[in-house]
Amino acid sequence: MSPLRLFRRSFSHGVHPEGLKEQTADRPIQRVPFVESYVMPLGQHIGVPAKPLVRVGQRLVRGEPIAEAGAFVSTWLHSPVTGRVRDIGPHRYIDGSFKPAIEIEADPYATQQLEQRLPPAWDSLDAAQFIQEIQRAGIVGMGGAAFPAHVKYSIPEGQQIHDLLVNGAECEPFLTNDHRLMMERPDALLRGIEILMVQLGAERAAIGVEANKPDAIEVLRSRIDDGSPVEVVALPVKYPQGAEKMLIKAIYDREVPAGQLPRDLGIAVNNVGTLVAIADRFDRGMPLIERVVTVSGPGVTYPANLIVPLGTPVREVLRFCGGLREETREVVMGGPMMGAPIASLDVPVLKGSSGILAFTEQETRRPKEYPCIRCGRCLEACPYFLNPSRLARLGKARLFQEMKEFQVMDCVECGACTFACPSSIPIVQLIRTAKDNLRHLR
Amino acid sequence: MASKDPHLLLQSAPMLRQGLTTPQAMRDVLYALTPIVLAALWFFGLGALLLLLVSVAGAVLTEWVFTPPERRREALADNSAALTGLLLALTLPPALPLWMAFLGAVVAVGLGKVIWGGLGGNLFNPALVGRAFLLGTFPIAMTTWVSPVGPDGFFDLSSSLFALPFHAPAYDAVSSATPLGLMKFQQQGTDISRLLIGNTSGSLGETSGLLLVLGGLYLWLRRDLDWRIPAGIFAAAGLFSLILFLVDGSRFPNPFFTLFSGGLLLGAIYMATDPVTSPVTPRGAWIFGLGIGLLAVLIRMFGGFPEGMMYAILLMNAATPLIDRYTQPRVFGRKERSR
Numbered sequence: 001m002s003p004l005r006l007f008r009r010s011f012s013h014g015v016h017p018e019g020l021k022e023q024t025a026d027r028p029i030q031r032v033p034f035v036e037s038y039v040m041p042l043g044q045h046i047g048v049p050a051k052p053l054v055r056v057g058q059r060l061v062r063g064e065p066i067a068e069a070g071a072f073v074s075t076w077l078h079s080p081v082t083g084r085v086r087d088i089g090p091h092r093y094i095d096g097s098f099k100p101a102i103e104i105e106a107d108p109y110a111t112q113q114l115e116q117r118l119p120p121a122w123d124s125l126d127a128a129q130f131i132q133e134i135q136r137a138g139i140v141g142m143g144g145a146a147f148p149a150h151v152k153y154s155i156p157e158g159q160q161i162h163d164l165l166v167n168g169a170e171c172e173p174f175l176t177n178d179h180r181l182m183m184e185r186p187d188a189l190l191r192g193i194e195i196l197m198v199q200l201g202a203e204r205a206a207i208g209v210e211a212n213k214p215d216a217i218e219v220l221r222s223r224i225d226d227g228s229p230v231e232v233v234a235l236p237v238k239y240p241q242g243a244e245k246m247l248i249k250a251i252y253d254r255e256v257p258a259g260q261l262p263r264d265l266g267i268a269v270n271n272v273g274t275l276v277a278i279a280d281r282f283d284r285g286m287p288l289i290e291r292v293v294t295v296s297g298p299g300v301t302y303p304a305n306l307i308v309p310l311g312t313p314v315r316e317v318l319r320f321c322g323g324l325r326e327e328t329r330e331v332v333m334g335g336p337m338m339g340a341p342i343a344s345l346d347v348p349v350l351k352g353s354s355g356i357l358a359f360t361e362q363e364t365r366r367p368k369e370y371p372c373i374r375c376g377r378c379l380e381a382c383p384y385f386l387n388p389s390r391l392a393r394l395g396k397a398r399l400f401q402e403m404k405e406f407q408v409m410d411c412v413e414c415g416a417c418t419f420a421c422p423s424s425i426p427i428v429q430l431i432r433t434a435k436d437n438l439r440h441l442r
Numbered sequence: 443m444a445s446k447d448p449h450l451l452l453q454s455a456p457m458l459r460q461g462l463t464t465p466q467a468m469r470d471v472l473y474a475l476t477p478i479v480l481a482a483l484w485f486f487g488l489g490a491l492l493l494l495l496v497s498v499a500g501a502v503l504t505e506w507v508f509t510p511p512e513r514r515r516e517a518l519a520d521n522s523a524a525l526t527g528l529l530l531a532l533t534l535p536p537a538l539p540l541w542m543a544f545l546g547a548v549v550a551v552g553l554g555k556v557i558w559g560g561l562g563g564n565l566f567n568p569a570l571v572g573r574a575f576l577l578g579t580f581p582i583a584m585t586t587w588v589s590p591v592g593p594d595g596f597f598d599l600s601s602s603l604f605a606l607p608f609h610a611p612a613y614d615a616v617s618s619a620t621p622l623g624l625m626k627f628q629q630q631g632t633d634i635s636r637l638l639i640g641n642t643s644g645s646l647g648e649t650s651g652l653l654l655v656l657g658g659l660y661l662w663l664r665r666d667l668d669w670r671i672p673a674g675i676f677a678a679a680g681l682f683s684l685i686l687f688l689v690d691g692s693r694f695p696n697p698f699f700t701l702f703s704g705g706l707l708l709g710a711i712y713m714a715t716d717p718v719t720s721p722v723t724p725r726g727a728w729i730f731g732l733g734i735g736l737l738a739v740l741i742r743m744f745g746g747f748p749e750g751m752m753y754a755i756l757l758m759n760a761a762t763p764l765i766d767r768y769t770q771p772r773v774f775g776r777k778e779r780s781r
Contacts, residue, residue, distance in 0.1 A: 017458050096452075173458060245775065258775040329451050336457040343452055363458070364451055370464040370520055371562035376668065376722040385771040389722055407773045415456035423464045429454055 011249040014238040015381045015416045017337065019212055020173040023303040024296050029180050031307045032320050034106050038080050038311030039091050039348040040066065041101040045146045047073035052102060058085045059107075063115040063287055066102055069135055075148040076138040077102070078287040080309035082110035094333055094340060094347045101348075104311065118285040122195050127155075130199045137281040138288040138351070142273030143167060143242065144334050146352030149274055153200060155263060162266040164197050164205040165251060166275060169235060169242035171210060172335025175355045177292040178272040180305045182209065182216035185276055186223050188283075192275030193230055195282060200268055205230045207272075208251050212237045239337060240414040244269045246383050258410055273354075293349060295321045297336075299328030299358025308349045314356055315345035327360040337415045370423035378417035378427060384410050388417035388427045395430030400441070403434045411435070462665075468521035470666045471712065474657035475528060478708075481653050482646040485590035486536040489603050490646050494531045496540045500547030501527030508556040522561050526550055529569035529712060532647025533705060533752070534576070537588045537613060539605035542580055546572040566759045567719045570752050577752070583611055585747075587643040589618040620644045622704040622748035625695050637702040644704070651702040658711035667715045670724060674731020675710040675738070676701060682739045694743060706738060709751035719759045726762075726769035733758045 043049035050067035060066065060079040067077040083106040090098035119133055134150040141147045155161060166189075170178040182189060193205050209217050211234045220232045235241055235250055245256045248267055256262055262269050273291065280286045289310055296303040301322030308317055314331070318324055324331070332339040333353050349356070378388035386407055394403045411431050418428045482490040505523035506514055517523070527547045534543055550572025558564035577584045583602075591598055605611035620643050621632035636642050640650025648654075661667040683700035700706065714720060714734050721730050734754045741750025 015460070017460070249774075255775050258773065260775075329449075330453060330457070331450055332455065332457060334455075337455055339455050339457075341450070341452045341454060343450055357457075359457055364453060366453065367459070367463050368516065371560065373464055373467075373562050373717045374720075374722050375464075375467070375717040376724075376727075379722055379771070380724070384774040386773060387722070387770060406770075407776070410773055410775070419456045419458060420460055422460075422462045422467055424459070426454075428456070432454075 009233065009250050009253070010236045010238055010241070011246040011383055013380055013383045013385065013416075014240060014246070015419050016237070017173050017239055017419060019237070021176050021179070021212070024174075024176045024294055024305050025179060027176075027180070027303070027305050029184055029292055029305045029307055032309070032312060032317060034081055034112060034309065035312055035316040036106055036108075037086065037313075038083075038104040038106065038309065039101050039313065040077050040080070040104065040311045041091065041093055041099050041348065041350065042067055042077065043099055044350040044352065045075050045140045045148055047071065047075075047148055047151075049100065050074060050077050052088055054085050054088075054102065056085050056088055059083075060085065060104060061115040062110075062112050063117075063285075063289055065136075065287075066104075073148060073151055075140060075150070076136050076287070078138055078289050079104055080289040080311045081106040082112055083107045092344055092347055094342050094350065096343050114284075114286055116285065119282060122282040123198065125199070127199065133281070134278070136287075137277075139274065139277050139281065140288070140351045141271055142277060142291060142351070142354070143271035144338065144352050144354050146350065149270070149278075152263070152268060152270070153196075155200065159263060160266055161200040161202050161263060161268050162204065163252070163268070164193060164200065164202040165247060165262070165267055165269045166193060166205060166207040166272060167242055167244070167247055167269055168207050168209040168213075168216065168272045169247055170213070171237070171239045171241040172337050172355070174296045174357055175294045175335050176296075177294045177305055177354055179213050179216055181272050181276055181292055182213070183219055186219050188276045188279040189220070189272060190223055190230065191283065192277070192279040195278055196268070196270065196275065197229070202268065203229060206251050207232045208235055208241075208247050209233070210235050210237045210241060239416060239419075240383060240412070243383065243412055243414060258407075288351060291349070291351065291353065293317065293353055294355040295357075296355065297332075297357035298360045298363065299325050299331070301325055310351060311348045313346050313348055314342065317349060317356060318345065318358070324358050325360065328358045329361055329364045330359045332357045332359065337419065338413065367424045369425055372423055372425055375422060377420040377422065381416040381420040383414065383416065384412065386411060388431070391434070392425050392427040392430050395434050400434045400437045403431075404438055408434050409438065465520045467666050468525050470661060470664050471525055472521065472528065474660045475532070475647070475712065477653045478532065478647045478650065478657060479528070481640055481650045482532070483596075484593060485640060485649065486588075486646060487591050487596045487598060489599050490536055492540060492599075492603060493534055493536070493538060493543050493646060494528065497531035497534070497543045497547045498524050498527035500544040501530070501551045504548045504551040504556065508552065509560070517560065520561060523551055523555075526555065526568045526572075530572045532708060533569065533573045533645045535584060535587050536646055537586065537600040537602045537611075538583055539611045540603050541605070541607045542576060542583060546576040549575040562718055564718060565762070566756055567713050567716050570713060570756055573752055574756060586613060586617055587620050587623070588613070589643050590641050590649070592641070618643045620704065620748065621699075622742065625699065625703070626742075626748040629692065631695065631699060632703065634698055634702065637699070645708070648705045648708045651707055654707040654711055658707075661711070661715075667711070668717070668720070668727050670727035671715045671720055671731040671734075672710040674728050675706070675714060675735040678732040678735025679706060679739050680735075682736055686739070686743060700739060700742070704742070704749045705751040709738075709755055710734070714755050714758070719762060721762050721765045721769065723766060723769040723771060725771075726765040729765050729769065730758050730762065733761065
């Protein structure tokens with residue numbers, strides 16, 4: 001394969017938002033100091049919420065389990081600090097609703113040493129034990145969706161994983177948390193890849209990184225020996241490259257059929273952060289109690305990449321970054337293309353929080369909505385080759401069944417259509433409404 | 443809690459937008475047409491300016507009258523009515539009575555756009571609806587052409603411009619056939635250089651091939667135009683014309699003449715590419731463009747009128763919903779198209 005071909009690999013369609021990563025791309029990851037209290041929502045992953053294992057008043061050591069998986073598609077929670085359970089009850093969640101959570105009061109005099117309970121050596125585990133170990137470590141997909149990782153590793157009878165695909169695309173503007181992890185912890189990442197390749201039986205691994213992170217590509221390549229089954233693939237910069245099926249198309253030039261999973265093609269896709277979390281679990285005994293968060297955007301005084309203990313209120317993270325600027329109008333958790341706005345700064349950082357972004361008047365001012373002039377820009381943006389123009393028109397008429405015939409359920413809500421629309425039509429919002437309605441009609 | 447939350451908005455993602463807005467896209471087309479408007483003034487004098495103003499005024503006024511008062515400001519702010527008026531004027535003969543131009547603009551916006559629900563709802567190109575109406579109603583005035591007067595005759599106004607409504611216009615300027623008319627009725631060609639520069643008789647905005655192409659390039663660079671449509675038109679019209687020319691070179695013009703004469707460039711670059719009335723799908727755009735090119739040459743060579751661009755575009759406008767329906771892209775990860 002020629003180097004040129006390597007560089008041109010990508011999926012079709014998509015959009016090119018500005019990267020806007022300069023503010024934090026070169027900022028080393030810093031650790032946020034421990035704060036006074038933490039909130040761990042029981043349902044911060046996809047699937048069934050976790051079940052509490054602790055009582056109010058109980059003393060906790062940092063890293064100690066506080067909730068167990070409520071089902072197979074569910075995972076464990078651990079205390080991010082040494083302290084005491086203050087309350088178990090409803091607490092404001094990032095979407096504005098109240099959800100059951102465990103509130104923990106930090107012990108200001110504790111050393112915050114990790115509870116020393118090393119797991120068994122990873123290479124002594126069989127597949128079932130490994131899956132259980134991942135679930136007990138509370139590890140989820142760190143790209144943003146927070147899907148329990150062990151579910152992905154449960155390969156059904158008769159299927160075989162050949163390729164481990166590592167998602168280092170980080171195509172969302174502003175975010176640099178995966179970039180910094182690749183730069184600063186390449187050995188942990190490669191360790192995670194090694195563990196997962198052996199456990200899943202994968203023969204090869206590819207790390208997909210967008211070409212706007214040449215330093216990360218270089219660091220990783222310098223750590224990989226010739227003849228290694230691990231390859232770093234530089235991808236052209238395009239959104240939404242980090243969407244699982246787009247990344248598979250970009251790297252292997254294969255389409256995952258609708259309704260199927262990457263593993264049906266023998267591919268396991270994992271985010272950079274997930275692999276580092278696996279390495280940390282087996283090498284340092286650390287369950288998932290903290291993550292790297294990019295705090296950025298024009299509304300943040302001192303943008304940064306931070307290791308944040310889970311459950312830390314957003315307010316405290318922002319305070320560490322010098323607080324919000326006066327002009328701030330909106331705070332988003334996640335990336336600017338797919339993240340969710342938060343109404344209160346009291347909501348906690350969760351396993352899926354890749355970024356905290358603050359926007360000012362300039363970015364939040366929405367141009368007035370005009371009628372659709374059928375310019376077709378949304379069609380050329382949609383990586384799924386849907387017809388967003390038609391879907392939006394049907395959505396406004398609330399013709400949800402018709403939208404279903406136009407494959408609205410295949411939409412991954414990447415927002416590329418809405419980004420591209422010159423008439424400022426809230427296309428992806430209309431699509432979300434339709435999908436919600438269709439799910440509840442069934 | 444130490445500080446009060448700032449008043450936080452809850453607008454959902456995506457937070458970022460590409461820069462272009464629909465009124466800007468309309469404005470870009472107006473910019474691209476500016477050199478063509480100036481050329482029209484240069485060649486056809488003050489009369490051209492009056493026709494342009496009357497047509498734009500008719501279009502904007504119609505939009506204003508038929509829009510509910512509370513939506514008037516935004517309906518006019520998108521610049522689409524002014525653009526329709528301007529495009530219509532560019533397809534009119536330079537000595538057309540002003541009242542006809544006004545009436546044409548009223549019909550263009552009234553029947554071509556407003557009754558379909560306004561911007562984005564119409565099936566046919568509004569400017570061409572207005573022109574088709576005028577050609578059907580006033581066939582003589584719409585086919586009476588005058589030679590370009592040039593800058594020396596800038597202030598020479600044809601008295602036909604000021605004809606009273608429903609009175610036969612009196613033409614005092616020298617009438618002269620368009621290159622297409624010369625070709626059709628007298629088998630007489632026109633120099634390609636004159637077609638490029640535009641000092642021939644013809645509609646206000648169709649004569650200067652060079653400026654039309656330049657404006658098209660600007661729109662293409664600004665990504666305001668689907669290049670597949672003009673490309674399809676040029677390919678089909680050029681190829682079909684070449685075949686006819688090879689069959690009988692004495693009866694049929696060469697492909698260069700076909701491409702640069704009459705309203706082909708104006709129609710291909712500025713009318714057929716109207717996003718509202720052309721297919722949204724890339725494959726649909728090709729079919730649409732090829733269809734227009736074929737029909738235009740067919741009507742030109744074998745029809746009663748020397749020009750066929752207007753009917754070609756209107757006919758393909760009618761086919762657009764069907765084309766869109768059958769050219770839906772294949773959805774990622776699926777075998778079949780969506781419907």
